[in-house]
Amino acid sequence: MLKNRLIPVIIVKDKLIVQSFNFKRFLPIGKIKTAIEFFVNWDVDEIIILDIDATKQERGPQLEVIEWASRECFVPLTVGGGIRSIENIKDVLRAGADKISINSYAVENPQFITDAAIRFGNQCITVSIDTMKVSNDYNVFIRNGKIDTGIKVSDWVKKLERLGAGEILINSIERDGSREGYDLELLNLISSNVNIPVVACGGVGDMRHLASGITEGHCQAVAAANIFQHTEHSTIAAKAMMNKLGAQVRLSSDVKYENFNFDHFGRPV
């Protein structure tokens, strides 16, 4: 059967990995290549690299970063940040990415999703959405969560599926860096409104939260950034926990933590 995917998100600022807190504070923590080498051997199913400076600095993707990041990445690699043209996508794929992620530009130019999907296939086009509750609805925010577009996220995801997006990466701005767990109401809203795969993101503070994105949020994949960055074997422990809590995952590492318990931080003990 198709496994639920576990995906670390590598957030990049000035070519360094950072931890993000509510999209406002950023703590630098290390080098991209080191993280990728570890993650690939720690049983992750995919990796996402998001360059959060690109749109702000009005530049394209950093191809040399992708090129050396992809060299040891033998799982699918999604790259986001600064993609605004078919040429950009071509370059990023050539540099070693398998999928691309578009956020702000999808809102500014929805036709681009269709053009890109026709050219590279739907499966290649992930649309990433940053959202926050405004009065009673979840609105779509762009430009690193700074601009409220006023678009309802439930309308937006339905439109994205029609436009040809292959996958949705949904991120809660309020939960970002909060460690409170996924916004399950939001995840259910998204997964029930589309028939393409949904990746949950934002708020994981405990490995148990990952399983809830699958079992309660009904997403097909779960992503997190900060939590995986400080603990040895973090993603292997995450998978062991997901497996224990009923989310079907791929276990391929020699280390499996099958008969372990987990402490408050989700560390095997």
Place this chain on the structure above:
Amino acid sequence: MSKAIPKICIIDYGMGNLRSVINALEHTVKFDVCVSNEKKDLDSSDILILPGVGSFNDAIGNLRERDLFDKLDNEVINRKKPLMAICLGMQLVMESSEEGGLSQGFGWIPGSVTRFQAPNEYRVPHMGWDNIKVKNRNDLFEGIEQDPDFYFVHSYHVNCDKQYVIASCDYGYEFTAAIQKDNIVAFQFHPEKSHKNGLLLLTNYINSIKGQL
């Protein structure tokens, strides 16, 4: 006489992430590799790899535009050169696809390509790691566990006679995951993105060909 190092040509026809295939091959075996759309490289290579992501029509169009369609046909059918096709590459091997209207493929293996018709709870694209059932445990799957997981990402799949099917997968119903006929091997999943299992499969494939050269 056997050659120590085979020459592999990854066919560059403007469809997808060739870098992933190069990275994986560089990691697995010692060989001469070229990424090319030139006939002379197809000529001089021992093994051809036809990768590809994107849509069927564009792929055939791009191959024809680069004047590679007939050349490839000649290499594979007349010269019997070993060919490994991946994902969209596998679909191109078939007679036709319903993607973007009815389109003609190479027709090297009888059969067609159709869109997933699985029940509603099965989202399309079929995206992620799924276990395959190996029907014919030959050298290709040497050392690979039972029901191994591989990375898939596709909305269409191949339908063909079961004599060609070497592995299948289940997504609402059983579909074809890998096929083999004479000098052609094709995978719907991406070995180059399937970590240990994928790298081992690629190594096994190259080694099996090396023995024949």
